[in-house]
Amino acid sequence: xxxxxxxxxxxxxxxxxxxxxxxxxxxxxxxxxxxxxxxxxxxxxxxxxxxxxxxxxxxxxxxxxxxxxxxxxxxxxxxxxxxxxxxxxxxxxxxxxxxxxxxxxxxxxxxxxxxxxxxxxxxxxxxxxxxxxxxxxxxxxxxxxxxxxxxxxxxxxxxxxxxxxxxxxxxxxxxxxxxxxxxxxxxxxxxxxxxxxxxxxxxxxxxxxxxxxxxxxxxxxxxxxxxxxxxxxxxxxxxxxxxxxxxxxxxxxxxxxxxxxxxxxxxxxxxxxxxxxxxxxxxxxxxxxxxxxxxxxxxxxxxxxxxxxxxxxxxxxxxxxxxxxxxxxxxxxxxxxxxxxxxxxxxxxxxxxxxxxxxxxxxxxxxxxxxxxxxxxxxxxxxxxxxxxxxxxxxxxxxxxxxxxxxxxxxxxxxxxxxxxxxxxxxxxxxxxxxxxxxxxxxxxxxxxxxxxxxxxxxxxxxxxxxxxxxxxxxxxxxxxxxxxxxxxxxxxxxxxxxxxxxxxxxxxxxxxxxxxxxxxxxxxxxxxxxxxxxxxxxxxxxxxxxxxxxxxxxxxxxxxxxxxxxxxxxxxxxxxxxxxxxxxxxxxxxxxxxxxxxxxxxxxxxxxxxxxxxxxxxxxxxxxxxxxxxxxxxxxxxxxxxxxxxxxxxxxxxxxxxxxxxxxxxxxxxxxxxxxxxxxxxxxxxxxxxxxxxxxxxxxxxxxxxxxxxxxxxxxxxxxxxxxxxxxxxxxxxxxxxxxxxxxxxxxxxxxxxxxxxxxxxxxxxxxxxxxxxxxxxxxxxxxxxxxxxxxxxxxxxxxxxxxxxxxxxxxxxxxxxxxxxxxxxxxxxxxxxxxxxxx
Numbered sequence: 031x032x033x034x035x036x037x038x039x040x041x042x043x044x045x046x047x048x049x050x051x052x053x054x055x056x057x058x059x060x061x062x063x064x065x066x067x068x069x070x071x072x073x074x075x076x077x078x079x080x081x082x083x084x085x086x087x088x089x090x091x092x093x094x095x096x097x098x099x100x101x102x103x104x105x106x107x108x109x110x111x112x113x114x115x116x117x118x119x120x121x122x123x124x125x126x127x128x129x130x131x132x133x134x135x136x137x138x139x140x141x142x143x144x145x146x147x148x149x150x151x152x153x154x155x156x157x158x159x160x161x162x163x164x165x166x167x168x169x170x171x172x173x174x175x176x177x178x179x180x181x182x183x184x185x186x187x188x189x190x191x192x193x194x195x196x197x198x199x200x201x202x203x204x205x206x207x208x209x210x211x212x213x214x215x216x217x218x219x220x221x222x223x224x225x226x227x228x229x230x231x232x233x234x235x236x237x238x239x240x241x242x243x244x245x246x247x248x249x250x251x252x253x254x255x256x257x258x259x260x261x262x263x264x265x266x267x268x269x270x271x272x273x274x275x276x277x278x279x280x281x282x283x284x285x286x287x288x289x290x291x292x293x294x295x296x297x298x299x300x301x302x303x304x305x306x307x308x309x310x311x312x313x314x315x316x317x318x319x320x321x322x323x324x325x326x327x328x329x330x331x332x333x334x335x336x337x338x339x340x341x342x343x344x345x346x347x348x349x350x351x352x353x354x355x356x357x358x359x360x361x362x363x364x365x366x367x368x369x370x371x372x373x374x375x376x377x378x379x380x381x382x383x384x385x386x387x388x389x390x391x392x393x394x395x396x397x398x399x400x401x402x403x404x405x406x407x408x409x410x411x412x413x414x415x416x417x418x419x420x421x422x423x424x425x426x427x428x429x430x431x432x433x434x435x436x437x438x439x440x441x442x443x444x445x446x447x448x449x450x451x452x453x454x455x456x457x458x459x460x461x462x463x464x465x466x467x468x469x470x471x472x473x474x475x476x477x478x479x480x481x482x483x484x485x486x487x488x489x490x491x492x493x494x495x496x497x498x499x500x501x502x503x504x505x506x507x508x509x510x511x512x513x514x515x516x517x518x519x520x521x522x523x524x525x526x527x528x529x530x531x532x533x534x535x536x537x538x539x540x541x542x543x544x545x546x547x548x549x550x551x552x553x554x555x556x557x558x559x560x561x562x563x564x565x566x567x568x569x570x571x572x573x574x575x576x577x578x579x580x581x582x583x584x585x586x587x588x589x590x591x592x593x594x595x596x597x598x599x600x601x602x603x604x605x606x607x608x609x610x611x612x613x614x615x616x617x618x619x620x621x622x623x624x625x626x627x628x629x630x631x632x633x634x635x636x637x638x639x640x641x642x643x644x645x646x647x648x649x650x651x652x653x654x655x656x657x658x659x660x661x662x663x664x665x666x667x668x669x670x671x672x673x674x675x676x677x678x679x680x681x682x683x684x685x686x687x688x689x690x691x692x693x694x695x696x697x698x699x700x701x702x703x704x705x706x707x708x709x710x711x712x713x714x715x716x717x718x719x720x721x722x723x724x725x726x727x728x729x730x731x732x733x734x735x736x737x738x739x740x741x742x743x744x745x746x747x748x749x750x751x752x753x754x755x756x757x758x759x760x761x762x763x764x765x766x767x768x769x770x771x772x773x774x775x776x777x778x779x780x781x782x783x784x785x786x787x788x789x790x791x792x793x794x795x796x797x798x799x800x801x802x803x804x805x806x807x808x809x810x811x812x813x814x815x816x817x818x819x820x821x822x823x824x825x826x827x828x829x830x831x832x833x834x835x836x837x838x839x840x841x842x843x844x845x846x847x848x849x850x851x852x853x854x855x856x857x858x859x860x861x862x863x864x865x866x867x868x869x870x871x
Contacts, residue, residue, distance in 0.1 A: 060156065062408040063109065067431040068102040074143050077533075079440040083398070092396035093380070096141040096423060096435040104432055105149060107131040112159045112206075112363075113427035115416040116167065118186050121537050125416075125425045126167060127433050128158030133169045133180065134433075135190050137676075139537035141423040141435045147676040148190035150180050159206045161216075166193075166235045168216060170204035177207070177218070177229070179236055188676025199227055199240050205250055212256040213266050215241070215288075219249045223276055226252060226268065228291055244294045247272040247284055251310040254288065255317070265289050267297075267344050269320055271308040281308040283322055285344050298347040302337040310363050311339075312371075318342045319350070319389050321371060323361040330407050334359050334375050338390055355381060355394045359405055363414040370395070370438075372424065374412040377401045380426055382438060398436055400428045421537055422528070442473035442523030446531045447504070450744070451540040454547055457511040457729065464494060464502040464531075466521050478522035481505070482536065485515050489536075494519065509544045511729035512634035514689055516541050543634070545727035547752050550820040551635070552627060552724035553775050555593045556600055561625030570618030571708065574603035574715065581718065582607030586614065586644040592683045592720035594746070595854050599720035601642070602706050610647055615715040619707035622719060626663075629696035632726045637702070638687030639722040643672045646680050647714035655717045656705040657686075661694040663701065669693060683720070723747075728771070734759050735847075738787065739801035740864035745853050747774050747820065751798070751863035753781075753849050760871045761839055766826040770849035770863050773820040779851030780814070781824050783807040783831055787846050787867065798862030801848055807832035816851060828870070844869045 072078065072086060072095060080090035088095070101107055107129035116124040122139045124147070132151040136144040152158060155173035162168075167180040167190070177196040184190070198204055198218055204227075205220030214232040218224070225245035229238035247270070254268040266289045273281035282305060285298040302322065309325035322337040333354035341347045357378045364373040369386030379399035383392035401411030409429070416425040426434035448463040468474045479494035481504040494502040504519055518535035522528050532538045554560055556578065564576045580597045582605060583589025591599035600622055605612035629635045643655040654673040658666040669688055672678045690696050706717035734755040741750035749772040757765040768781055788803025809832055814822045828839040839845065849863040 062410055064403075064410055064430055066101040066108055068100050069098075069431065071100045071103055072098040077142060077437065077441065080398075081440070087402040088379075089399040090397060092439055093382070093398040094437045094440060095398065096437055097138075097144050098431070098435075099136070099144055099433040101129065101430075101432040104134050104146075105129055105131050109156055109429050110413060110427050110432050111157060111429070112414045113416050113425045113433070114160050114162060114167075115419050115425055116162045116182055116185070117420065118165075118182070120186055121420070122186050123419050123421055123423060123534075123537050124182070124185055125433060125435070126160050126162070127425075127427050128160055128169065128171075130154055130156060130158075133158065133160055133167070133178070135167075135182075135185070136433065137185070137188070138423060138425075138435055140532070140534040141421070141437070142533060144433070144435065145188075145677055147185060147188045149675070150178060150190065150192050152178065157205060159204070161207050161209045163209050163211055163214070163216065163231050164235050168207055168209070168238075170198070170207045170218065170221075172203050172205055172221060174202040176202045177204075177216075177238065179238070181236065187671060188678070189674060193236050196229070196238050200224060200243060206252070208252045208254055210254040210256060210266065213254075215254070215266075217252055217254055217268065219252050219270075220276075223248050225249045225272070226270065228288070242291050242294075244286065244288075246296070247274060247280075248277045249284075250277050250308065253312055255313065257317075262344060269311070269313065269341070271310055271322070273308055277307055281305050281324075283308060283311070283320060283339055283347070285341065285347055287344075297345045298341075300339050300347050300349055302339070302349045302352070304332075309361075312365050313341070314366055314385060314389055315369070320347070321364060321366065321385075323364055323373070325360060325362060328358060328360045328407050330358055333357060334361050334378065334381075336361060336364065336371070336373070351390055353383075353391050355383070357381075357405060358407055359411075360407055360409065362412070365415065365417055367417045370417075372415050372417040374415045374426065376413075377405050377408060377411040379412045380415055380424070380436065396438055398426070398434075400426065400431050400434055421534060439523075439525060439527045440469075441529065442469050442525060442527060443467070443521050443529045444469075445479070445519055445521045445529050447519065447540070452542055452741075453749070454727075455506050455509065455515070455542045455544050456546060457509060457544050459508045460506045462504045462506070464504050464519055465500050466502055467500050473524055475522045475524055478520070480520050481517065482520065483515050483517045484539070485509065485513060494521075511544050511546075512727055513544045514541060514692075515544065543636075543727060545634070545729060547728045547772055548636070548725040548749065549728060549771055550723060550747065550775060550818070551632070551726050552722075553818055554624075554722040555596050556591065556720050556722075557593070557596050557598050562600065563623045564621070566621035566623075566703070569620050571615050571620040571706075572617045573613050574615030574706070574708070575620045576600055576602055576622040576704075576706070577604055579604055584612065584716070585610045586647045586681060586714050587716040588642050588681070588683065588718050591718075592640040599718050600704075601718035602716055611714045615653075615706050615708045615717070617708060617710055619705050622704040624702040624722065627700045627724065628698040629690060629700045629724075630698040632690075632696050633729060634727045635690045635696055636687055636725050637690060637722070638685060638725075640683050640685050640720045641672070641678070641704075642681060642683055642716070642718035643678055643706075644681035644716045645673050645713055650713040651675055651679070652709050653713055653715045654707060656707070658703050658705070659690070659693055660701050661697040661699060663699050666703065667693050669702070681716075734766070735866040735868040737864060737866050739789065739799060739848075742862055742864040743798050745772075745774055745797065745851075745861045747772065751849060751851060751861060753847060753863040753866050755847070755866055755868055759868050761828045761841060764828060766828070766868070767823055768826060768847055768849075769821065769823045770851070771821050773816040773822065773849075773851045773863075774853055775816055775818050775820045777816045777852040777854065778813055779816055779822045779849055780812060781809045781822075782848045782850060783809070783833065784846050785833075785844070787865070794860070796860045796862065797853055798860070800862060801865035802846055805833045807834070807836075822849065822851070839870050841870055
């Protein structure tokens with residue numbers, strides 16, 4: 031779309047440019063402020079290819095929009111600014127974005143569904159910048175924030191925390207912060223005319239120590255690298271965008287040798303024709319060139335220009351040539367990765383250039399324009415970008431529109447596991463159906479589809495098998511029963527772009543238990559006390575103590591339990607209803623204990639429960655719900671901590687489950703406790719627990735029959751009902767037992783029998799499928815309850831198979847069996863197991 035701003039509108043900009051009173055060039059940004067674009071955003075939906083982003087007011091080529099979080103959904107700041115990224119030790123990915131009011135953190139492991147995990151307030155500043163070293167983020171601003179040190183240690187648990195504020199020597203202001211992750215030194219850039227101020231992160235990254243200052247010239251931004259090979263090996267070199275008079279005078283690229291912090295040396299000073307303001311730049315990945323952006327050279331006639339500087343010899347660097355893309359927008363921040371330059375060019379958004387093919391004249395290959403009004407010479411639109419996440423997700427931060435997540439290239443391939451991914455995998459080996467669709471003939475590289483399995487001892491890769499056309503099979507090898515694996519599938523397009531399911535892999539993965547299924551060993555619907563107790567010697571809450579009942583509900587407390595056919599749950603304090611904060615947890619903690627469970631004979635027990643937690647009803651958010659487990663009654667270990675920020679702190683019933691032996695060894699004295707706590711800050715804290723269940727796996731394969739119609743559709747336990755035959759199929763033995771497992775607890779069920787197999791989907795509105803046909807017999811005289819374990823069983827009478835009329839079974843005959851059962855649901859109230867064929871002997 032054409033959006034060029036009429037140059038007459040830039041008269042004020044031209045006057046401001048000539049003014050000698052500006053503190054630094056960024057003061058022009060104040061003149062061009064627009065109201066924030068608090069649009070609808072775009073989250074929890076499929077990626078949008080470039081041809082589909084116009085409905086949101088954007089323009090793109092060869093780029094996908096994964097998600098968009100407007101400023102009003104971040105912190106209601108009037109402007110956004112810089113961005114950065116972080117990858118936790120587990121591989122989860124995070125976006126860090128500065129706004130006028132603070133620094134925001136998002137889990138973007140699933141980039142189509144970013145989740146806020148925390149926010150650190152700062153002073154009101156148009157300029158804020160953040161970088162990462164190890165598991166710490168360092169945030170600075172032009173308005174006196176010093177160095178905010180923010181711990182990312184608990185990012186995977188959904189929280190970040192401000193651990194210290196380190197004084198900025200000489201000034202609490204900084205325009206930017208740069209970190210050499212190889213040397214472990216942090217460099218404050220600019221702020222009140224400063225050059226660089228150096229801090230050491232090696233001894234204690236939570237408390238950087240000041241080393242020295244170099245302020246011969248003002249530094250606006252910098253990249254600092256360590257050379258380990260070649261003629262510069264052993265040297266730490268800083269590339270500074272610098273000048274005098276806050277960068278306006280003698281502006282250029284200053285190259286420093288900062289190896290010896292006590293004796294910093296200028297090794298090169300480089301200029302380019304018509305230099306106005308040295309703003310920001312980045313090295314090519316081979317460190318042969320430095321790509322420089324001049325923020326004030328674009329004047330409506332000069333196109334968006336980047337200047338190429340040869341730095342192959344840092345002691346003798348020199349200007350080579352410019353390149354541009356024909357646009358007139360102001361260049362701002364750029365980074366290099368994978369042979370590409372990713373440039374945030376304000377009103378024309380993110381522009382991507384191929385420099386690997388020609389480093390002196392890169393060509394534009396893609397763009398995503400986040401600013402709709404025009405493409406002119408104003409300080410609006412995309413501020414910065416971050417292209418370094420392993421998944422290929424690209425972060426963008428926009429002055430008016432907030433946080434963007436992109437992916438380069440329109441999709442060539444769509445890869446997806448068919449249906450719900452299997453939650454259990456047969457220990458003897460199993461398979462899952464996968465569909466790989468191409469957007470055009472030849473867009474899939476056919477040798478690349480793969481299954482990736484992480485069993486906790488590293489990732490193993492197996493090729494997918496093409497069945498026919500777009501149908502493929504992911505074949506799982508034999509694995510140890512009782513173990514849990516994480517897995518995902520990938521395929522590459524003809525361009526080399528990797529596509530995955532789940533979309534955020536490898537950060538996001540499917541999880542499956544290696545077993546033949548699971549048995550429901552214990553269930554608590556919380557309709558009775560049933561061995562649960564309240565109170566610990568350390569409890570000191572003055573209100574909101576755990577209580578079992580039917581909650582009346584407030585804006586923070588549930589108005590109903592979770593159980594479909596129930597009414598009661600454990601929750602923190604019953605009020606009179608409607609008044610938020612009435613009888614919530616105050617001034618301390620309250621503890622709920624489960625019964626003690628004997629799991630000494632279990633193979634791989636798993637505990638799951640539904641929880642409710644809310645602590646966000648006022649401005650103070652510092653409270654938690656802690657869940658802990660013990661296997662000896664004395665030493666407790668954390669299962670999860672909900673809060674103080676992140677997922678699960680705004681109310682709503684959410685499910686959590688875990689494998690017991692991932693935390694403690696199963697024993698005869700397993701117990702849980704749930705601790706809701708108020709830290710005394712006056713916040714509103716409400717918690718609730720319902721529908722706890724304990725399952726254990728099945729490792730022994732059924733000894734009889736041939737299974738079909740498997741797996742059955744899920745029932746309301748989240749599992750498929752399963753039929754097995756054990757004992758003997760020899761008629762004279764009279765020892766054949768049918769067992770149906772994984773049924774909803776305490777529901778009626780019975781078995782069906784027929785000589786003929788069939789398939790009728792959802793008969794009579796059932797949630798399952800009938801897999802028998804013709805003359806179907808029903809063991810109606812043996813209707814039984816599934817009980818608390820979700821199991822029914824039947825001894826087969828070979829002398830009387832209940833078809834019409836009943837017959838005796840004969841040697842050599844094949845009969846088919848299936849189980850029917852009630853299923854508590856708001857929809858259809860019945861379901862079926864899978865089916866089994868037995869040949870009698």
